Amino acid sequence: MKLYDYQLAPNPRRVRIFLAEKGITVPTVQVDLRGGEQFTPEFRSINPECTVPVLEFDDGRRIAEVIAICLYFELAHPEPALMGVNAQDRAIVADWHHRIERQAFWAVADAFRNSAPGLVGRALPGPDDYEQIPALAERGRARIARFFEMLDGRLAGRQFVASDRYTIADIMALVTVNFAARINLAVPEGCSHLRRWHETVSARPSAAA
Numbered sequence: 001m002k003l004y005d006y007q008l009a010p011n012p013r014r015v016r017i018f019l020a021e022k023g024i025t026v027p028t029v030q031v032d033l034r035g036g037e038q039f040t041p042e043f044r045s046i047n048p049e050c051t052v053p054v055l056e057f058d059d060g061r062r063i064a065e066v067i068a069i070c071l072y073f074e075l076a077h078p079e080p081a082l083m084g085v086n087a088q089d090r091a092i093v094a095d096w097h098h099r100i101e102r103q104a105f106w107a108v109a110d111a112f113r114n115s116a117p118g119l120v121g122r123a124l125p126g127p128d129d130y131e132q133i134p135a136l137a138e139r140g141r142a143r144i145a146r147f148f149e150m151l152d153g154r155l156a157g158r159q160f161v162a163s164d165r166y167t168i169a170d171i172m173a174l175v176t177v178n179f180a181a182r183i184n185l186a187v188p189e190g191c192s193h194l195r196r197w198h199e200t201v202s203a204r205p206s207a208a209a
Contacts, residue, residue: 002027003069004046004054009033010105010179011066012053013209017171018070020206022077026055039127050127067097070168082168089163096162096169104147105176111140112183144185152191159200166201174201 005012005028019026031037031052038050047054047064054064055072063069074083084090113123114137123130151173154161162169177187177198187194201207 001058002029002056004029004031004043004052004056006031006033006052009052010175011051014066014171014175015053015055015069016209017175017206018082018168019073020209021080021082021166021171021204022073024073024077044127048127049125051125080165082166082171084163084167085165093162093167093169097167097172100147100151100161100169100172100176103150104144105172105179107140107143107147108176108179108183108185109140110136111144111185112137112179114140115183141185144180145188148187148191148194152194155193155197158193159197161197166204170201174198174207 003012003015003026005016007030031043033052037043038047038052044050046056046062049064051064053066053069054062055069056062063072071083074081084093113119113125114132114134119132121129121131123132123136151161160166160170161173177194180186187198189195
């Protein structure tokens with residue numbers, strides 16, 4: 001088994017944090033996204049979508065979606081439970097994970113990919129070229145500002161985002177907040193609950209993965 005990874009990309013980081021929380025070590029293969037290695041015939045044969053992460057099993061089968069990779073490891077290594085502990089808890093964790101991904105993670109991606117000079121003509125990840133749309137970058141920034149306010153309210157009086165324990169929803173939120181910071185979208189000073197939570201989860205050893 002091996003994980004195709006790129007140290008600077010946010011999606012593989014979600015998997016690395018998940019594995020670190022589980023105490024699982026998987027051999028990694030670094031794919032140079034900046035150098036365009038994902039578009040080579042060799043990597044296209046591994047993942048035609050030209051994205052990472054990709055988990056390759058010993059029998060050659062592969063999965064290339066973050067949530068599917070994490071689900072595999074959750075089922076194979078149930079403790080600590082990072083996707084919920086019972087039916088209701090799992091549903092709530094999944095709800096928050098999806099909400100953060102939809103409302104925030106992809107908003108940051110829109111803001112980044114539709115404005116970065118190095119991504120002209122590459123506004124979406126994958127094998128196909130798409131032109132940048134500046135209005136989507138502006139909308140992404142506005143959505144992130146609203147998300148910070150919403151998540152700050154959610155974390156008032158709560159230690160974690162979705163459950164009474166650290167879950168994949170916290171991983172999703174941590175990576176999203178850090179991704180936003182990379183394009184100068186910092187958590188506002190007034191979002192004290194979000195800032196307290198971010199400081200706490202950033203201190204976990206897994207955050208360095």
